[in-house]
Amino acid sequence: MTAERPDPLPGQRQERLLRALRATGSVVVSTLAPELGVSEMTLRRDLNALAARGLAVRVHGGATLPDAPGQEGVGPGSEAPQLTIGLVLPGVEYYWSPVVVGAREAAARVNARLILRCTGYDPIEDRKQVQSLLSYANVDGLIMAPTLDSLENGELVTWLDSLPVPVVLADRRSTAVPVRNLEWVTSDHAAGGALAVQHLVAQGHRRIAVCSGPTATTDQLLGGWHRESIRLGLDPAEQFAMRTDLTERDRRHAADELLERCTSTGTTAVIVHPDILTLTLVQQCLDAGIAIPDDLAVVSYDDEVAALADPPLSAVMPLKQDVGRMAMEMVHARLMAGDRRPPNRLTVMPVLNVRRSSTTRRG
Template sequence: MGDEQLFALQRREKLMDRLRLHGAVRVRELAKDLSVSELTIRRDIAALAGRGLLTRVHGGATLPSSLDQPPARRRRPAGPAFTIGMVVPSLDFYWPQIVSGARNAAAAHGVNVQLRGSSYDQAEDRRQIVRLTESGQVQGLLLAPNLEGPGMHEMIDWIGRLPVPVVLVERRTPQWTPTPSQLEWVRSDHAVGVEMAVRHLHGLGHRRIGLVLSKGSPTSAHLAVGWDRACAALGLPADFLIRESVALDVPGHRRIIADILDRCRRTRITALIVHSDPDALSVVQYLTEQGVRVPDDLALVSYDDEVAHLADPAITAVRPPKTLVGRTAVEVMLARLLEGSRRPAQRVSILPELQIRSSSLPGSVPIPPRPR
């Protein structure tokens, strides 16, 4: 196999990996990321479309759909038709992409999804879960319950005793619990995600970095673990960790941000990681009003990447693999339903991606000279 053919195969494998992760790709973005011409990417898409691996659309490609085939050639997915119940704590932020990934995977396998919205409240979680199980219509459950606080162990034990298999979504139990061993989960590895952000800023020369965690978020505990691990590995101080919500709708957010900024000045912080996007946008807006230049005076990285690109400047962000989490959760559940208890339990962690934008570049902080 010649070098040119080998490079084409590697390029097309990367294209398909991106497509499986996001469901769609754009020619312009791929050409830039892979350092090739747009014409080359169009040829790759045409070749893969000819093999039925993707569907060409204007400006890019999507995963193939049964709608792409003539009606006479469509095939119903093999196997029994299952119905999976799904309970998520929010239907307007973070979770829509997970739900979308689950529904797309379910449709591809001929599986139905019954969705229930809950809140970050254990009593409401139980109410919605009971509604699904008592209906007698679901054979499995995808759940994102509140596993925080004093009722955590009781909640985990209750979930483990439900009459149908359960896959936790973006949740996990502690390392050791008396929960039945078959309880499974699929989640983003948020600890690695925040480590990506720390290492990105460290690579740009920042040696005093701060972390602002959204108060009350289940994700915060995992981010704190990754923060401590990354700072220890890089020899960075980990003492600048603030647990405050500073989104625009939080009462007193301007005062809180002012206090954070004052502490940054006193401790010579040159970069902040902020969870989540609404909080990061609020910080950028306040900094702009105060004449603080981003990234020249203070670099910024957000965690979530829901709306980080809408800020001015656009915010570098860690993007959890939401769509892939939803899709994988359905696949794990389907495997459990088809293979039963003889199949070993799966606990899947999926790595986030770092989307680099203007808020952390061009990294004007000088790198300290190495000791001689």
């Protein structure tokens, strides 16, 4: 393999590419990249920049001049995709389904193709699927939600930051190591926890517990709950937090333990994450004769199915579809502007949907 020659500035490099394009009317990435001494990924990025300026039309494997014969209908709005974006997520069920919907809608607006890969919360699979997309699908950019809960976080993040295509993290952000190129769109789950506390305090509660499953949301949620409780003058010694796994058996044990601790400590309100755990708690309350919200106010976190409970559950809702949409818009903007656009990092505020489970108290 021949090493890539020292690269000129992007403007100079694109001018060389444009001269080659005008000389022949079309270019093939795999053929031209060795001639220009740049990588195929660098060349695809330059072609995207030229296409954004109306100087080229992207086609599969390369580009043509805008007025080249036989290219009618290849521009924006046509059926032929102009960009290919890899979407690497832990899964497509529950939390991630709205993220996919948002990314797909945004991709359709810019005539981009999405290729979805699922990794099952496995950091080794994260790397494997990214390498596959880069090597065999020739993606122009990546949107991904890597697993960042292990000691290898720093190595994975550093590797993603060094990739030659734009990478946007969806509902993830780098805290392990400093990064230069990575971008992200993430929900502010700490702010979501604070929203729930503010609402419950406004309803008169002074003892507010949290019970959460083992997700990437948990630490931020607990941090927001803790800080907002202190800020609003709640006694830290009178609050408590629990963590649990989310199997059916663990959910039932956690709900029983949570109710016992609420009864023994005089706790009158709980924040529970995710919805499936909250629904288990509601069922246990019904079996035990505990009235919601008169005996115990409940706020769920996620709001996937919270409105279907009886009573309907107040819930903090991360705007997951917006996260997917904004991540797609971000990677597209980076591809169009190239190195002229600095990395962006956005935080999306959740919303609180107030329903019957937290809005009235007895006596």
